[in-house]
Amino acid sequence: MNSIRKVTIEDIAREAGVSMKTVSRVFNHEPNVRETTRERVMETAKAMKYRPNVAARGLASNKSYVFVHFHDNPNPDYLERIHQGIHKICRANGYFAVMEPLPIASGSYAEQVTDYVTEFAIGGIILSPPLCDDKALLESLIARAIPFVRLSPSHDLGISSHTFVDDKAAAMMMTDHLIALGHKDIAFISGPPHHGAAQARRNGFVDSIKTANLNLKSCPIMEGDFSFHSGYKAYEQLARLGANPSAIFAANDDMAAGAMVAALKAGRDIPGDLSIGGFDGSRVGEIMWPPLTTIRQPIRGLAEQATELLLAHIRDPEKVNVSAQLPVSLIKRGSSAPFKG
Amino acid sequence: MNSIRKVTIEDIAREAGVSMKTVSRVFNHEPNVRETTRERVMETAKAMKYRPNVAARGLASNKSYVFVHFHDNPNPDYLERIHQGIHKICRANGYFAVMEPLPIASGSYAEQVTDYVTEFAIGGIILSPPLCDDKALLESLIARAIPFVRLSPSHDLGISSHTFVDDKAAAMMMTDHLIALGHKDIAFISGPPHHGAAQARRNGFVDSIKTANLNLKSCPIMEGDFSFHSGYKAYEQLARLGANPSAIFAANDDMAAGAMVAALKAGRDIPGDLSIGGFDGSRVGEIMWPPLTTIRQPIRGLAEQATELLLAHIRDPEKVNVSAQLPVSLIKRGSSAPFKG
DNA sequence: AACCGCATTGACAGCGCTGTCAGTAATGTT
């Protein structure tokens, strides 16, 4: 057909002086291959630029080399980082990484996933918030014995492998930072109430305020939905209510950006008479002026780890419930400054 | 491990009283099947809830129901919009949509794609800039007869289906807008020189300046690379050169944002003493203050159309070279205002 | 009736890989 002939397992086997099956063993991380043999196979495979054929693998093993990340999240920046993490691990292991948006508006999560899984053979599933906390979906996945992992789940932690950060502690870091700057009237813009991480961040905020003996009444909590627009509206409503916080902590960067734009539009000076803190460490925070003080979440790392855990689960069904916590960090930037009474 | 597949073509064939091959024909929209036979097969397949096995199909036919978008673009916002467009059409037609980053740093585009295509059976390929203008890659794809379409290519328009906007005319729209506001010293921040669309935008800018009889010498052109950072640096360099434009037109929104942040940092008032125009209509333009005047490109639409064209090509090999132009529009927002001498 | 041309259909051999199971080498045990 063309000059580039496909390199098959057979070629590798012949070249390395072993059977096809042994080559197969090496590529599937199966036990009982002598270390020297494994190395020899790997080397000749590399030298011959061998790439396993996904379709053949799938057909022969009745498995599928596709991981699907189901999500219901409007933030492209967040999604892109997750995608990169999943993709990296998938690519290194011969899997496809597919991103599947799953708007709750099109039907229950469980229903949609069920349909999807019937139509396409799927090797494993990665769930991010809020899907990772959907009871019906989780049950259906378990009932059908489809391997899955979760990113930052908040409930039923024992039922699957997952990766997470300590959202509450992270929110306390930010709150403590603002308090340390001398702020006493700190408003909080929360995420949607049913969202697990959003709750944890809110709890962290409240705890820090209480611990510092600040007056909770002068620390209003506005409800947002993690969108830029909801942050914008939250600031407007704050103003309408006559609240006059010297600092605002938004539960994600998009809302922080929204609040900041609304404040700038209203003529406020940031950070002169209003400090703003975000949460995520996303790109928006870097491309605004002043740049946003925020909590950096290792989103890409969370996705990578989760994908590794999914792989581990598939390779060794014992590893059904492994979890990994990743660290967050406070990024101090121009949007927060000491309170000037 | 994954969904249990029990109904095979063999079952359908036996039930419908035809051969497996005929069932296969029906499912692949092949010609030369009697209408009554086709219907009978479809009915029994439906009754038996038959689902074709993607892996077996892929292995046997050396084709696959996967479309891959290869890209080398750091902008998550742009990527996400393309992804949405591709995904929508794929989903509706039973295809997987896979996004594959292809950093030029890891080897030539042609090489990387070759490797990838050998490993995964791929149904079709979607290329966006700058990959869509890579000669070696295009040649290799054509040589291997792999169906592909392109988004906004600038060269060899005749060799494949593609979708595009008129970048030059669009850049002229923005330039004319700034000129109409009374600006005479307009700086341009261009994209990377080898990037086709970047060239077209630059040409549009220059043409408009000339047409308006403005002095090109007071309209400096800075070279960027479409990144936020390069926009930032371009502004700094402009200042260092002693240029003092009253308006800046950046060839994409990210660079416009970078220039704006640099200008704000330098104490400039936007749009009071500096107007800024971008290009793309991306999210960053909406989440900054002042919001960015820009050219909206229908990126999602371009991706949708391109995917449709790919599908059309695959279903009817005659349709190798269809192209669709989509309209752009000028979005006037707060970052541009009349020149105040 | 014998013939041609085209539409329709089927038999069969793989696609590249893995599961099964049997076989051989290496190691331990008495």
Place this chain on the structure above:
DNA sequence: AACATTACTGACAGCGCTGTCAATGCGGTT
């Protein structure tokens, strides 16, 4: 030293489907 146990390895038969090509049916011609 004989035997048991374990660690490796390979032969082979498909996985479910499609490409190839030969076979059949059918209408119209000579």
